[in-house]
């Protein structure tokens with residue numbers, strides 16, 4: 424079978440990676456993969472085993488031992504849900520607690536090494552999948568350094584925080600649950616601080632740091648609407664893939 428076309432989408436939090444990469448994948452007829460969900464699912468597994476990020480040697484032993492949970496993490500498509508041990512954990516991985524923990528565990532080389540094979544393999548054995556759009560932090564630099572197209576989304580942290588709060592309010596309205604998020608999670612100033620702290624941790628870790636690949640197309644998410652952003656991404660990918668007409 425022909426190798427899969429790979430499109431890497433990286434950038435800090437709330438630059439619209441999930442929403443825009445999903446729409447881009449749809450337009451291209453490719454599979455969308457949210458690599459952050461894999462890190463979140465592993466964080467859920469590690470925290471339920473009471474293994475804190477402050478104990479890297481215990482985590483490394485667990486992840487290389489017979490109980491390694493990574494083979495039991497599954498990205499299911501469609502509709503793009505995440506399973507752990509046969510249970511749908513798509514909602515459980517979205518809490519603030521797991522968001523925070525995912526970012527702390529993601530610093531550890533053992534955690535990154537445990538997930539890299541899974542990230543590279545998703546879609547490979549599926550004859551219906553021609554290409555993969557994967558979003559994350561180090562997709563274009565570490566997971567798929569030879570990706571066919573790379574996009575890096577960036578943007579002012581205050582705009583990102585305001586969009587994150589708006590997104591949470593929409594989620595609360597959709598769920599009919601006014602208590603889905605606490606006051607801090609809806610305060611733009613505090614959300615901006617939390618985003619900046621997580622971005623800093625993501626940018627400064629020794630392995631798999633958030634970074635813009637030299638051959639990535641950079642898009643300022645703060646100055647465009649979501650649809651404009653997807654349009655720019657689609658245009659960039661199609662122009663990269665145009666060199667090889669068999670890819671599209």
Ligand code: CDP
Pocket residue numbers: 435436437441458459460462463522525526527529558559560561562621625631
């Ligand atoms: O949606 P949001 O940007 O808030 O987070 P996410 O993409 O779901 O990622 C959650 C955490 O997982 C991030 O803070 C990163 O530390 C980590 N992550 C990573 O290290 N590498 C990736 N490829 C994806 C996520």
Ligand code: CDP
Pocket residue numbers: 435436437438439440441442443586587589590644645647648649650652
């Ligand atoms: O995955 P990531 O954390 O990078 O971001 P997201 O969850 O896809 O996007 C955060 C929020 O910003 C979502 O509600 C997006 O629809 C919104 N957004 C926007 O309104 N305009 C953009 N240009 C990009 C994102």
